[in-house]
Amino acid sequence: MPAESATDATAVFEAHRPVLTGVAYRMLGRFADAEDVVQDAWLRWSAEGRADVREPRGYLVTITTRLAIDRLRQAQTRHETYVGPWLPEPIATRFGPSSPDAAERAELQESVSLAVLIVLESLSPLERAVFVLREAFGFPYADIAATLERSETAVRQLAGRARRHVDERKPRYDVDVAQRRELTERFMVAAGGGDLDALLGLLAPDVRLVSDSGGKSKAPRRVIETADKVGRFLFAVAGESVPGVEYRFTEINGAPALLVLVDGLPDTVVQVELRDGRIQCVYLVRNPDKLANVLRVLQLPE
Incomplete structure (x- = not known):
């Protein structure tokens, strides 16, 4: 490939990297896996020298989506042997320069929320791909059909099935950001x-209370239920003396969260979900493999 074409191909790809990372992360629930998929997409793009593609965004999303589907199918086996509850890999989020209005912001935040990503885990790889492309990014059904090499009718059926599944299983939580931060504090x-x-x-x-340690950190390996049991567990944990501990409020997956650092390194992410003004669910992520990228930023909207 001529040097000028290589430069153009790189510039085109980098311009679309945020949307590709956004698609891959929502599909896979792990930022590290999403980056691997985007890197594979880059290798294909650079090898093919497709800087002259008429619609590079759609072309690159197609490559990324297909790679993510392949990775999802491999990941299903890993989840079956995972120790304890599984939660998505938490990631810092922020909005870009062209911030959307309040309704669009809430919709974008929900598409990366831990609660929604947990529900997406129960979809088939194809259903998840259709849901992400349609619901989070607004791709036309015809484009999704071309990406997945399915008929538009089949894609519409997949979309309807995925939407119903998510609506049935997604918990009804309050989404007021200020209230969540205040109650978290x-x-x-x-x-x-x-x-x-x-x-x-x-x-x-x-x-x-749902805690994810992957068996690599101290945390309950079963979901704890009822206010008395959850409260006493948290009360006991908070009472433990840990040298070098630091607490930092931040935005994780579109919502307020507490990041606990020990000696400057991420140790735990704590996030709460509210319903009717009270804490309905507490997420604790303590698997060190899932905290390596917690300060990396997934920019919204893509």
């Missing part, structure tokens, strides 16, 4: 301050 103050009654007062009676 009160939640941590109550736990860290040794006020069990205040902590229990923030929890819904049927609250759930």
Whole structure:
């Protein structure tokens, strides 16, 4: 490939890298896997020298989607042998210069939320691809059909099935960002301050705590349920003395979260989901493999 064409191909690819990473991450639930897929897409693009493709965005999304589907099929076996509950890899998020309005922002945030990504894990690879391309990125059915080499009728059926599945299984959580941050802060103050009654007062009676350690860090290997059990567990954990600990509030997967660092390294991500003003679910991510990229940023919107 001539040097000028190689430069053009690189520039075109880099211009579309954010959307490719966004597609791959939503499909795979792991930022490291998403980066691998995007890198493979780059290798194919650069080898083929396709800087003259009329619609490079669609072409690159097609390559990335197909690679992600292949990776998803391989990952299903890994999930079957995973130790304890599985949660998506948390990732920092922020909006780009052209921020959307409030409704669009909420929709974009939801598409990368831990709750939605957990539900997407139960879809087939094809259903997940259709859902991500249609719901998160608004691709026309005809384009998705071409990407997946399926008829438009088949794609519409996959989209309908995926949408119904997500609607049925997705928990109904409050999405007010300010309220979630405020309750997250009160939640941590109550736990860290040794006020069990205040902590229990923030929890819904049927609250759930889901922790992901992959068997590589200390964490419950089963979901903990009810306010009393969750509250007492968190109360006990918060009471442990850990040298070099630091707490940082940040945005993770489109929502407020607490990042716990020990000696400057990510140790735990804590995020809560609300319903009717009380904490309905607590997510703890402690698998060190899933925290390596927690400060890397997935920019929204793509």
